Amino acid sequence: FSLDNTTVVFVLGGPGAGKGTQCTRMVNDFGFVHLSAGDLLREEQNRPGSDYGELIKWCIREGQIVPEQVTITLLREAMKRSGAHKFLIDGFPRAMSQALAFEEVVCPARLVLNFECPEDVLQERLLKRGETSGRTDDNIQSIRKRFQTFVVSCYPVINYYTKQEKCITINSARSVDEVSSDVQRIMRKLLT
Ligand code: UP5
Ligand code: MG
Numbered sequence: 001f002s003l004d005n006t007t008v009v010f011v012l013g014g015p016g017a018g019k020g021t022q023c024t025r026m027v028n029d030f031g032f033v034h035l036s037a038g039d040l041l042r043e044e045q046n047r048p049g050s051d052y053g054e055l056i057k058w059c060i061r062e063g064q065i066v067p068e069q070v071t072i073t074l075l076r077e078a079m080k081r082s083g084a085h086k087f088l089i090d091g092f093p094r095a096m097s098q099a100l101a102f103e104e105v106v107c108p109a110r111l112v113l114n115f116e117c118p119e120d121v122l123q124e125r126l127l128k129r130g131e132t133s134g135r136t137d138d139n140i141q142s143i144r145k146r147f148q149t150f151v152v153s154c155y156p157v158i159n160y161y162t163k164q165e166k167c168i169t170i171n172s173a174r175s176v177d178e179v180s181s182d183v184q185r186i187m188r189k190l191l192t
Contacts (some may be wrong), residue, residue: 001080003107007191012158013115015063015137015146016122016129018172019180021092023113025180026088030187033084033141035090040074041057061147065153068098068186077104095153096160111190112161113183115172117148 006083009032024036035161038060045056059066069090079087089109093099103109123143124128128139137146166188172179 001076004058005085006079006107007086008107008109009088009110009159009191010093010112011088011115012112012154013172014117014119014122014150014154015143017051017115018176019115021176022113022172022179022183023088023090025176026187030086030191031186032086032088033079033082034088034090035075035078035082036090037071037094038090039074040078041071043044044070046072057136061142063142063147064150065094065147068093068095068101068168071098072102072105075102076176081104090120093157094149099157099160109166110162112167113186114158114161114167114169115179116169117171117173121173122147130187145175 011023013019020039022038025031026170040146041056041060045048045051045053045060050056052066056066056070058064075089093102101174111118123140126138126143127140129135136142158167158169164170168190170179170182170186
């Protein structure tokens with residue numbers, strides 16, 4: 001698994017900001033492989049024989065960050081397995097230590113997209129999704145804990161990349177199409 005020529009874009013933003021939705025569109029438009037750290041953790045949680053199933057289950061329900069070695073290993077393996085070299089990494093890094101560890105073990109990010117959206121809008125989206133998602137964290141108690149973790153741990157990551165001039169913040173409190181057209185413009189300008 002060679003990291004020569006690998007392009008990594010981190011996609012950040014609060015719970016329900018639209019990271020997954022916009023990544024799906026970017027895959028279609030720009031040919032990236034989309035890796036959601038949350039999806040990889042949910043998969044690992046359900047994998048028979050996993051050593052981390054119970055830990056992941058607890059962290060997700062409590063809106064806590066899973067120990068980073070677990071998540072970085074899952075991401076690295078998924079990158080390797082894909083055989084690709086352009087990745088959208090969705091919902092990671094969520095804490096400074098994760099950002100630094102990933103840069104050390106995998107590679108630095110080329111670009112960071114940050115979807116910004118007020119909490120009341122996020123809450124409404126997540127509660128609506130919770131009616132059908134089956135996600136153990138789409139309930140009001142877990143949503144409040146996810147918001148808290150976001151403010152405490154994830155903001156510093158966004159500030160870190162903003163200072164490095166790698167992070168672009170996009171208002172995602174608009175329609176999916178409006179957000180997506182901004183994303184397309186930015187990706188076209190910066191990555192092609
Ligand atoms: N929606 C999307 N865009 C919309 C728009 N513009 N207008 C109106 N509605 C819009 O969207 C959420 C909902 O809103 C959907 O119903 C969508 O249709 C609608 P989605 O695209 O799913 O948003 P996303 O930002 O991906 O929300 P998600 O809930 O996935 O974000 P989280 O960051 O909370 O969840 P994630 O899966 O990344 O992580 C879950 C948990 O895993 C974490 O809380 C943590 O416990 C753990 N985790 C780690 O420990 N480490 C990691 O590195 C990653 C996760
Ligand atoms: Mg998501």
